Amino acid sequence: RERPGMPALPISRMWAKPLDAPDVIDRSLTHWATRNIHEGDAWCAPLAERDLWFWVLQPLQVGQFYLLYDGEREIGLAHVRGQPSHRALSLWLDPALWDTPDEAHAFKAVLDALGEMPAVLDVELGSAGHLRQSVKRWKQWGFQPVLRDRMLWVKPMP
Numbered sequence: 001r002e003r004p005g006m007p008a009l010p011i012s013r014m015w016a017k018p019l020d021a022p023d024v025i026d027r028s029l030t031h032w033a034t035r036n037i038h039e040g041d042a043w044c045a046p047l048a049e050r051d052l053w054f055w056v057l058q059p060l061q062v063g064q065f066y067l068l069y070d071g072e073r074e075i076g077l078a079h080v081r082g083q084p085s086h087r088a089l090s091l092w093l094d095p096a097l098w099d100t101p102d103e104a105h106a107f108k109a110v111l112d113a114l115g116e117m118p119a120v121l122d123v124e125l126g127s128a129g130h131l132r133q134s135v136k137r138w139k140q141w142g143f144q145p146v147l148r149d150r151m152l153w154v155k156p157m158p
Contacts, residue, residue, distance in 0.1 A: 002034025016066035016113035032077040032092035039095040088116040092126035099134040
């Protein structure tokens with residue numbers, strides 16, 4: 001998304017709490033990534049849980065994590081990385097929020113916690129199912145879907 005200024009979203013009861021403790025980050029990331037895989041990419045859950053966690057989690061070593069809340073209820077996890085001129089935001093949300101107005105409120109809670117709207121913002125959703133369900137809504141907010149190539153090396157087993 002390359003539009004200046006914060007998206008026009010109303011004030012809501014959602015908020016983001018920064019996470020710093022590695023064990024809490026690890027627990028939260030495992031919980032929310034697993035939930036998004038099972039709800040949005042169940043076909044590849046055994047592969048992801050058995051073989052791909054290192055691949056999924058490797059780029060998440062830097063940046064700031066936020067637990068997302070709707071009042072007192074935990075609704076997801078966000079990870080922000082990059083410089084103010086170009087940030088990347090990964091979102092793992094409760095599937096009940098996918099393609100709802102509350103998805104926008106969760107997104108806004110992260111931007112509010114960050115305290116800025118970067119000139120360029122990349123948003124990655126936690127599963128292909130989430131993207132399929134919410135793509136129209138994200139396009140309305142000025143985002144364009146981009147598929148990135150990923151490579152997986154497979155070694156034949158004897």
